[in-house]
Amino acid sequence: MGKWAIAVHGGAGVDPNLSTRCQEDAKRLLTRRLNLGISTLRSNLTAIDVVELVVRELETDPVFNAGRGSALTVKGTVEMEASIMDGVKRRYGAVSGLTTVKNPISLARLVMDKSPHSYLAFSGAEEFARTQAVELADDAYFITEDCMEQLKLAKKANANLFGLPTVGRETCKMKAEDNSLWMNGQPISVYAPETVGCVVVDCQGRCAAATSTGGLMNKMVGRVGDSPIIGAGTYACELCGVSCTGEGEAILRATLAREVAAVMEYKGLSLQEAVDYAIKERLDEGKAGLIAVSNKGEVACGFNCVGMFRGYATEDGTMEVAIWDEIFVV
């Protein structure tokens, strides 16, 4: 029997002025989801089932940008996407452009298991959802007040190239000139907590990964990011499971999730070395973060931006949840 391990994330790139209340809410949620994952791993659930279960819960939380609470397109609509990958045989399922499906990650799983394809999008994906009788919901469920506010701020920010709104989320200023406080062309104060993800290695040494998101605030209708793309936002193979978050275009061009596995495979790097390599060497000017587990029961994370909502637990009893660089043992 191998050792299990689990990691979750709720997005890379966090407003350093985020209110304490928001920070505590997020940490509490991550802890709860981690605990759910841990109890399923202790009951011997397989990695692929655990990642789906945990991401479903994160999609249900309005706090993170996935499922309920998803970021909004330029038209104020929701277009959710997700992908899931099973390290056993490298099977993969993904969806994009969902507007009524309550749990995109579960639809991605169904694409993988119940269709002859790997990736379904937009109206075709919604049609498939209906044939699979998955739970649906309407706009009012997915679109939160918070996100509508964020969209307004994002539109204002995109309109002012150099000026910055001085009001962040519930707090005040930030330095306009500080480049590290911009992500995806938006000041960090309007760059909402992002994509969610989960990676797991179960006690049989099987790895799996899953990622889900509403995408970029104020994105063009039809824009697909890195989260549903194999090798970019999500990857799992015999050696490891990886889920990424951050600047989608940078993650895509870096094929970031695949890189972690590739350098383990081809250069014999350890999990942490591979994660560090991917973050340092592959992102060019981009900002992102990722979580990863190895088939040996190790867990690692890395990010080159300001903060990342994350948590992890291993079979030997370690459990940590963090936002900034310091780790808080739970």
Next chain:
Amino acid sequence: MGKWAIAIHGGAGVDPTLSDKAQKDAKQLLERCLKLGVSDLRANKAAIDVVERIVKELEDDPVFNAGKGSVLTNKGTVEMEASIMDGQGRKYGAVSGLSIVKNPVSLARRVMDKTPHSYLAFAGAEEFARAQGVEEKEKSYFIVEDRKKVLNYAKKINETLFGYPEIDSKTLKPKGEVPLRKNAQPSFGYYRPETVGCVVVDKRGMCAAATSTGGMTNKMVGRIGSAPIIGAGTYACELCGVSCTGEGEFILRAMLAREVAAAMEYKGLSLKEAVENAINKRLDKGQAGLIAVSNKGEVAYGFNSNGMFRGFATEDGMEIGIWDKMFKV
């Protein structure tokens, strides 16, 4: 000045009973496109411009499954997708779900150059196309009689088509009653020319790649394959440019195009070795083919399927082929 090279393909997995006329048409198209590419490269055009131009030509011609002549979804509609990648800076643009845009690869280029995003799909992509004023055609422009016949056949046998029997390489005839394949499940069907692609290294040693397709016959509406996915159907970086074709689900899971570059980067393999490694070791039971160029002016291809429409040219000459043998042009 470095050495330029160009390779193009019109799909891996070829119907062994393809008529002589169809084979001739395909070879003529490949030759014509290669010659266009060669003259562009001699005139010092940039790799990214050459791959776009050549794939546009392949889309405009109904012979292959891209642009005009795209295969049909299970509803008889066309949903085209494409991607383009510039090895310089690893910039990338992709589109999916197009039904009226005349040249998907050109729209993918615009996504790369003119939006803050990398990939636009379906209604959003067509809105963008309208806003950019790119050339559009009626839906019927893309649909050719042959593809309707293939769809009807697929529906009759209720299969998503990607399959062909094993052939005897001497007689080029099917070997007995070997069941055909459907994306990892044995089934009956017959296969048709598929995805198109082009990879180029220009005189400055810059690599680029582009891939375009209508997808799979009788696919579910909304299905996205490997062609628009970075690292799967298309990849380009400082070292090389790669375009793949074949069973989409396997190409995706293998991240086939990225694999070629990764083996060169991380294992120090040569282009040819990296291509062989990708085809022989990464595909599991899938069938696919790929073309690749390196920044040193080398060109390579590989396929484990029944034939692949392909051609390449370097300063030393030009060759095209369908089956195992390549013919000098």
